[in-house]
Amino acid sequence: MLTAIVGTNWGDEGKGRMVDLLSRDYDVVVRYQGGNNAGHTVINEKGTFILNLLPSGIVREGTVNVMGAGMVIDLEHLCGEIKKLTDKGIDITPQQLVISDRATICMPYHKMMDILEEDRLKDKKFGSTRRGIGPVYADKYMKKTIRMGALLNQEGLREHLADLVEWKNLTVTGGYQHEAVSVDAMMEWLDTYGTPLLPYIKDTTVYLNEAVKQNKSIMFEAQLGALRDIDYGIYPYTSSSYTLAAYAPLGAGIPAASLDRVIGIMKAYSSCVGEGPFVCELFGEEGEALRQAGGEYGAATGRPRRVGGFDVVASRYGASVQGAKEIALTKLDVLSYLDKIPVCVAYELDGKTITDFPETGVQLKAKPVYEYVEGWHCDISGCRRFEDLPKAAQDYVNMIEKAVGCRITYVSVGAERESIIIRS
DSSP, rough: EEEEEEESSSSSSHHHHHHHHHHGGSSEEEESBOOOOOOEEETTEEEEEEEEOOOGGGGHHHHHEEOOTTTTEHHHHHHHHHHHHHHOOOOTTTTTEETTTTHHHHOOHHHHHHHHHHHHHGGGOOOSSSSHHHHHHHHHTOOOOBBBGGGGTTHHHHHHHHHHHHHHHHTTTTOOOOOOOOOOHHHHHHHHGGGGGGGEEEHHHHHHHHHTTTTEEEEEEEEEEGGOOOSSSSSSSSOOOSSSSGHHHHHHHHHTTSSEEEEEEEEEEEEOOSSSSOOOBBOOOHHHHHHHHHBOOOTTTOBBOOSEEHHHHHHHHHHHHTTTHHHHEEEEGGGGGGGGEEEEEEEETTTTEEOOOOOHHHHHHHHEEEEEEEEOOOTTTTOSSGGGGOOHHHHHHHHHHHTTTSSEEEEOOOTTTOOOOOOO
16 A cells, blocks of 8 residues: 655645554655655654654654655754654664665755845745755756765765855855855765764665565655645745655655555645745734644744635645545644634635636735634544534534545544544
């Protein structure tokens, strides 16, 4: 079984808690794109873990976790993330964690370039996390990066790095008027943070192909959501990688493989970190109350998330481009404080109603069409069967299922691993 767990919205849908829950049925969990610009929060009997680079199956014993070829890896951040887990008693061995030799290294100068550009843009900024993701992906497609495999065989590495730094400094010093990047400092950084990771680096294409031959179950974990995809998201306010399920086998390292199952993750309301159109956004007291109830602050950045009611238009589009055949609806319990629940059922543009998700320029001018449905106004965190939910909560889930056009298989009623309703 090859399964992709993907976000259907702007990210932050709760993928980490679903991967942690479902990983009990999988032999391998693979992160196939992105870097440390987003976080997955996992809460289980071992504690609370915020993971930026490591796959969310890393805290489950017996599961092999793979960082795929499509990822960009900040070595320093990864070493720190591993240390935080080991300090909490999570043992991470080369048998449990495998890093692709084809994954790209996110260098300190990529982070510096990210910061310099966001500062230059000022009020026109894209809302970058300033962690170098855009610059490193740009360099990757210009074929001017270092891959993890270079750390295993360092012959010619310094010469290659010197060429990259010389090229990079044309922009750093000539464009941004910033102090030049030092080759010595970059080599020292690679040695300091690359050396501890050497035992984990392998040819993951060979490893994963063998796993497929042995009929092992593999879960592919995405970062962010469909609306942050570089091609199909709210460009240019997107990530710099492919967040869709269709990219999972490619980014993992087994491009010839086909997915058997795609589970789309969406919240029972909407949230968004960063800049760009967010048509369903709620403001003032209504928005702040929802933000507080959901604890809506970025796991990677701590930034307050923008929030809104469930967006039918965006969610239906997201589920479609992800190719989701089933949905996991998260944070239903957060809405328990409401007497009336806001739902964005359409967009309005120049007096016309829009029900198909438009391109970015149209979204920036569109306004939400809100309807309010009955709330249940009681604690549902203890429910473990769909029939245990209040009728108003059942009706809300059924309404979303019909509007999105995709079966809701899982309903999350809490952050803990077992706070879940599984619908047959």
